[in-house]
Amino acid sequence: MLDVKDLTLKYGQSQILNGINLTAQKGQITAVMGTNGVGKTSLLKAIAGRHPFASGTISLDNVPLEKHTAVNAARAGIAYVPQGREVFPMMTVTENLETGFACLDGGGHSIPDHIYDLFPVLRDMSGRRGGDLSGGQQQQLAIARALITKPSVLLLDEPTEGIQPNIIKHIGEVIETLRDQGEIAIVLVEQFFDFAFDLGDRFVTMSRGSVTLDALSADVERQQLLDLVSV
Numbered sequence: 562m563l564d565v566k567d568l569t570l571k572y573g574q575s576q577i578l579n580g581i582n583l584t585a586q587k588g589q590i591t592a593v594m595g596t597n598g599v600g601k602t603s604l605l606k607a608i609a610g611r612h613p614f615a616s617g618t619i620s621l622d623n624v625p626l627e628k629h630t631a632v633n634a635a636r637a638g639i640a641y642v643p644q645g646r647e648v649f650p651m652m653t654v655t656e657n658l659e660t661g662f663a664c665l666d667g668g669g670h671s672i673p674d675h676i677y678d679l680f681p682v683l684r685d686m687s688g689r690r691g692g693d694l695s696g697g698q699q700q701q702l703a704i705a706r707a708l709i710t711k712p713s714v715l716l717l718d719e720p721t722e723g724i725q726p727n728i729i730k731h732i733g734e735v736i737e738t739l740r741d742q743g744e745i746a747i748v749l750v751e752q753f754f755d756f757a758f759d760l761g762d763r764f765v766t767m768s769r770g771s772v773t774l775d776a777l778s779a780d781v782e783r784q785q786l787l788d789l790v791s792v
């Protein structure tokens with residue numbers, strides 16, 4: 562379980578997150594929603610160790626994470642798929658996937674079959690450079706690379722951005738599969754309302770760096786949620 566308590570974050574003199582509380586359970590998709598600029602990506606970056614936070618705690622399974630850097634977060638089991646994907650353009654698909662082994666102990670790792678079962682296109686394009694893939698293929702590669710790290714928490718930032726509808730559907734199915742396996746807590750930041758609404762087990766809405774709603778899907782109506790995340 563991921564537990565974020567009283568998290569504040571600043572960029573210079575500007576406070577971006579105002580005492581955020583968030584819990585994400587394994588076997589559950591927590592959808593974080595809101596308009597652009599409310600702090601959703603900043604929240605994921607703080608959890609992933611990409612940006613230092615000013616105060617608060619981040620815990621995994623009731624153990625606070627100390628020295629919260631990106632490396633330590635990854636080693637602790639937090640995998641981050643950033644907005645824009647950030648694949649290595651000159652490296653092959655296989656080489657991109659193998660970078661996920663960096664946070665695992667030991668050597669001699671090989672790409673597990675279940676990665677290719679989730680994303681068959683990556684097997685077919687294993688020798689192609691990351692920069693030569695389509696946006697949808699790069700997104701599949703970025704998620705697969707994150708899964709290589711054997712995470713207990715998967716952070717997804719705008720996974721549908723700039724992607725064709727058939728791949729959006731496939732990515733949604735993969736996210737559901739990962740949820741149903743019950744081994745990963747998934748935190749999804751997503752602007753595509755229908756995608757997030759269909760997948761979410763819990764909804765967290767944000768406005769101006771603060772949480773405005775935290776509710777299970779059974780306890781929130783579609784229109785109520787839409788009103789909260791609309792301009």
